[in-house]
Amino acid sequence: xxxxxxxxxxxxxxxxxxxxxxxxxxxxxxxxxxxxxxxxxxxxxxxxxxxxxxxxxxxxxxxxxxxxxxxxxxxxxxxxxxxxxxxxxxxxxxxxxxxxxxxxxxxxxxxxxxxxxxxxxxxxxxxxxxxxxxxxxxxxxxxxxxxxxxxxxxxxxxxxxxxxxxxxxxxxxxxxxxxxxxxxxxxxxxxxxxxxxxxxxxxxxxxxxxxxxxxxxxxxxxxxxxxxxxx
Amino acid sequence: xxxxxxxxxxxxxxxxxxxxxxxxxxxxxxxxxxxxxxxxxxxxxxxxxxxxxxxxxxxxxxxxxxxxxxxxxxxxxxxxxxxxxxxxxxxxxxxxxxxxxxxxxxxxxxxx
Numbered sequence: 001x002x003x004x005x006x007x008x009x010x011x012x013x014x015x016x017x018x019x020x021x022x023x024x025x026x027x028x029x030x031x032x033x034x035x036x037x038x039x040x041x042x043x044x045x046x047x048x049x050x051x052x053x054x055x056x057x058x059x060x061x062x063x064x065x066x067x068x069x070x071x072x073x074x075x076x077x078x079x080x081x082x083x084x085x086x087x088x089x090x091x092x093x094x095x096x097x098x099x100x101x102x103x104x105x106x107x108x109x110x111x112x113x114x115x116x117x118x119x120x121x122x123x124x125x126x127x128x129x130x131x132x133x134x135x136x137x138x139x140x141x142x143x144x145x146x147x148x149x150x151x152x153x154x155x156x157x158x159x160x161x162x163x164x165x166x167x168x169x170x171x172x173x174x175x176x177x178x179x180x181x182x183x184x185x186x187x188x189x190x191x192x193x194x195x196x197x198x199x200x201x202x203x204x205x206x207x208x209x210x211x212x213x214x215x216x217x218x219x220x221x222x223x224x225x226x227x228x229x230x231x
Numbered sequence: 232x233x234x235x236x237x238x239x240x241x242x243x244x245x246x247x248x249x250x251x252x253x254x255x256x257x258x259x260x261x262x263x264x265x266x267x268x269x270x271x272x273x274x275x276x277x278x279x280x281x282x283x284x285x286x287x288x289x290x291x292x293x294x295x296x297x298x299x300x301x302x303x304x305x306x307x308x309x310x311x312x313x314x315x316x317x318x319x320x321x322x323x324x325x326x327x328x329x330x331x332x333x334x335x336x337x338x339x340x341x342x343x
Contacts, residue, residue, distance in 0.1 A: 013237075013238035013239045013240055013251045013252075014237055014238065014239050015239065016239040016240065016241060018237075018239075019237055019239055019254060020237065020254075020256060020259070020261075021261075022259055023259040023292075060306065060307075061303070065306065210241070211241065211242050212241060212242050212243075212244050213241055213243070213244065213252060213264040213266075213273040214244065214273060215241075216241075216254075216261060216264065217261060217264075217273070217275045217276065220260075220261055220275070221275075221276075221277075
């Protein structure tokens, strides 16, 4: 789980993944969902070094003792944080004890375990999969900014967790580090080195990313409506 | 969790900038979010129900408090005992602040 995003453009604020949401911090809602999926054996939380005390205190209060969460310090960008997590897992990936890796944005608190199970199953079959929501309301624009005419293209709004064969995503990120390639998201880096190798399955509209203030109210409402237990 | 209003960066739907926002809670309920750049305030859609929602949430907090305390006591007994007196003394002030926040939200809503 990636929770190393910067807190503030101006200094004193905290990372949004540490905001309180319906009695817990934003990121522990999804951590608890992952912990409820039996096939997930290890949970890695990627943070900024400055958030370590808060992260440890939060995990102690909000995550059960029988769900150990390992903390890794990430980098300045999402890509660097992903690489740090993959390198941390590299020995176990190379010896075959980790087959599948899920990379999740800590700012997405509501992740149904059923979706996680479907993603793991699909990634085990084909190597790489993301959850997405079909969008038919997006148009490409010309270089001058005018919209292209004709039928709107179909696009998928990518969500997380993005799920990969562990060796394949590790090798993609190591090659990307060597060649200084940075993708727009995890799948784009994977596809750069494994063209056509990824797929998507329908995500969940509740799996929203906290971006605007309204998103936090929406997430709170969803959690209340589901009696704090999203399936 | 702290009683202070946390701040974090979100994208403001009013000024369109990625700016620091201040988050105001009453207990576990988020009562409003304010953009520190343009002052735009966002309230929950069901703001009129806030006092009722707060009471429901407070009841649930009280109901689950013994279990949460027991868990912490079991996890770290010494740390728990050392922090207990201060935590007990803090509760009245915490509740008064929460009631004040709810009252203020009601007043603000009536004034809009």
